[in-house]
Amino acid sequence: MRSSWAGATTPGCSCVTESVHKSAPAARLTNWLVSGPPFVFLLLFFVMPGIIMVLASFRYPGEFGGLAPLTAADPNTLQGVTLETYRFFFSDPIYGRVFIKSIFMALATTLICLAMAYPLALLIARSPKKSRDLMVLLVILPFASNFLIRVYAWMIVLGPQSALSRLVNGFLQGLGMEPVHLLFSPFAVLVAMVYVHLPFMVLPLYTNLEKHDPSLLDAAQDLGANAWQRFWRVTFPLSLPGIFSGSALVFIPVLGMFAIPDILGGTGDMLIGNLIKEQFLGTRDWPFGSTLSIMLTIAVLLIAWLAARLAGKRGSYA
Amino acid sequence: MAQLEIRNVTRRFGDFVAVDNVSLNIEAGEFFTLLGPSGCGKTTILRMIAGFDLPDAGQILLDGKDLADTPAEKRPVHTVFQSYALFPHMTVAQNVAFPLRMARRSPAEIDRMLREALEQVHLTDKADAYPHELSGGQKQRVALARGLVNRPRLLLLDEPLGALDAKLREAMQVELINLQREVGVTFVFVTHAQVEALALSHRIAVMDQGRVAQVDEPSRLYGYPQTRFVADFIGHLNQLEAQAVEVAHGHLRLAVTGLGEIIAPSTKDAVAGGKGVFAIRPEQVRIGMHGELDELKNHFSGVVHDLLYRGDVSVYKVSLANGAMIEALLPNSAPGKAELFEVGDAVKLGWRHDAGMFLRD
Structure with missing residues (x-):
């Protein structure tokens, strides 16, 4: 994603020139001391597991979980490297369908979050400075309670005996329609997904909108733009960086989420996250679980690349 | 319209x-x-x-x-x-x-x-x-x-x-x-x-x-x-407390604190005895050596107190015999020689009878 115009820095900013003035070896040592530990951390806990995952996807599953040995004395045991998991993935269309369903769920969650978060973020950004901090605090307040408890709470809200369910079904009955189950349905999953991820959309949007120069709106109005035009021609295009980072923060975790469909989804509502979790904790097929994870990563990268290209075409002012 | x-x-x-x-x-x-x-x-x-x-x-x-x-x-x-x-x-x-x-x-x-x-x-x-x-x-x-x-x-x-x-x-x-x-x-x-x-x-x-x-x-x-x-807001001014002594056709006679009596251009609302300030712009004040400027209606002797060299012009602050401090602006038109007078020099200040103004309180 491109940086916003405001963050556009010229090459060779003061920080660089300063370090040039210092004696070179001392500066280099400082650089290593500062950036070394996080670098090692990322290497150990992100790059290494990633490599292990890729390697594991080309192995056979072990008899009791884990991986089969690379070489074994007994020729009847599974051993060596194989493309079996990938063949399996592409041979059964059910996996592709789960992927597409998951991507649609993530897309729907992202769009609903965006539609709900944008007016909220705009409201906060245009409130007096004093009340802004309080409102931001209220947005992130749900994080203070446990994620699982908040998801379980939706079981009560959406359960068959809940006021909401009775209201909806009473209404449907009045129309002469069959009653519906709110809980254990894709609907319940979507509602909880939106609920859990909404703050991740509000915060980047607010951070972006709050930085907008109010004189731009004055200028637009002065030059003949009505309220609607001021939004679509000034506020909205300037907020695209916020929209993209918020969307990434919602889309990616939703795509891998397994807890919410586990708790609130029906038996048929399996998403990629559940599938992957099942491979590691249920069927104990590590190689196939790794393959699914790699496919998920590729899907996310593809979508991110596509979004970046679209963003690049729209706002090349960065 | x-x-x-x-x-x-x-x-x-x-x-x-x-x-x-x-x-x-x-x-x-x-x-x-x-x-x-x-x-x-x-x-x-x-x-x-x-x-x-x-x-x-x-x-x-x-x-x-x-x-x-x-x-x-x-x-x-x-x-x-x-x-x-x-x-x-x-x-x-x-x-x-x-x-x-x-x-x-x-x-x-x-x-x-x-x-x-x-x-x-x-x-x-x-x-x-x-x-x-x-x-x-x-x-x-x-x-x-x-x-x-x-x-x-x-x-x-x-x-x-x-x-x-x-x-x-x-x-x-x-x-x-x-x-x-x-x-x-x-x-x-x-x-x-x-x-x-x-x-x-x-x-x-x-x-x-x-x-x-x-x-x-x-x-x-x-x-x-x-x-x-x-x-005060537009440009720079010398301002001295003054009182109108005589209102005549075309001019005023003012008693100015630290300066004495001077001739100033008339203003439409001036009355004899009215108080106010006499104000004159530094570029309207001329500065010369002793014996010069005697042809001007208003001229006074003084000593250069401060000198500000600004390149294009020099600003002289001159303290007059009666106590007033007046700024005069002199363009540096002579090549090479910017300061005509030094601090401490005895000089003459003067201005035309139609320069300056009387501003009533």
Whole structure:
């Protein structure tokens, strides 16, 4: 994603020139001391597991979980490297369908979050400075309670005996329609997904909108733009960086989420996250679980690349 | 009928009266400046003309029509903001074309007017650049082009030169004068910089605490300020407590503290015995050696107390025999020799009988 115009820095900013003035070896040592530990951390806990995952996807599953040995004395045991998991993935269309369903769920969650978060973020950004901090605090307040408890709470809200369910079904009955189950349905999953991820959309949007120069709106109005035009021609295009980072923060975790469909989804509502979790904790097929994870990563990268290209075409002012 | 009429306009913010019963008439094609210190109400007036603020009392009429019910986006009035307020996500061409698009002009018309406007400010080759790629002066010119492109009835300019450095500011002043002459649009300019106001304007309204202190042409404002505030605010002045001794036809005789009796030009409201200040600009005070300047009606002996060498001019502070301290400005016209007098030199100061002014309390 491109940086916003405001963050556009010229090459060779003061920080660089300063370090040039210092004696070179001392500066280099400082650089290593500062950036070394996080670098090692990322290497150990992100790059290494990633490599292990890729390697594991080309192995056979072990008899009791884990991986089969690379070489074994007994020729009847599974051993060596194989493309079996990938063949399996592409041979059964059910996996592709789960992927597409998951991507649609993530897309729907992202769009609903965006539609709900944008007016909220705009409201906060245009409130007096004093009340802004309080409102931001209220947005992130749900994080203070446990994620699982908040998801379980939706079981009560959406359960068959809940006021909401009775209201909806009473209404449907009045129309002469069959009653519906709110809980254990894709609907319940979507509602909880939106609920859990909404703050991740509000915060980047607010951070972006709050930085907008109010004189731009004055200028637009002065030059003949009505309220609607001021939004679509000034506020909205300037907020695209916020929209993209918020969307990434919602889309990616939703795509891998397994807890919410586990708790609130029906038996048929399996998403990629559940599938992957099942491979590691249920069927104990590590190689196939790794393959699914790699496919998920590729899907996310593809979508991110596509979004970046679209963003690049729209706002090349960065 | 004036193009813009401001009739008894008052604007309050809580207990603070930002604009206090102001009336102004601005003629078509005029370069009119509202000049005053910060907080004098000049920007509030500009915002009310633009439509961002409404008067609590009074009327603003454009071409005889009351603007009260016309929202900012419908007024044929455009503003050049102090910060330029260029749209960062639009190119120069898109910025300048913005008001044309909002006015729903045809593509052919937009194309033509955009090209004309960019030519006017010499930015044709920057049409596809983004604001962050431009220098301060270029941004300024984009803002001007954007404000003028849709031919508003009025262009309001809110301290537009404030963000530029001194050299560029002077160059932009010349450009601004030429541009205004070329397009013929009425300019209403707001500034606290009196030099800028004097250089640019056809007429200036000096404002003080929400009121108009004086409206006049620059030379009259500088030469004949009507109040002590205006005299103080515009340019530099020697000011001495004085009392009118005799009011005659064409001149006054004043008793000036630290100076004695002098002859000064008459003012219409002076009465014998009236108190006030005698004020004279440093460049009107002549400085010479002993025995010189005797032909002038007002001349005094003194000693050079301080000397400020400024390159083009030297400022001498001379303490006079009777106690007054007077500043005199001398252009350094002789090559190589800047300082004609040294600190401690005995000198003569003098000025013409029609120089200086008596400002009543």
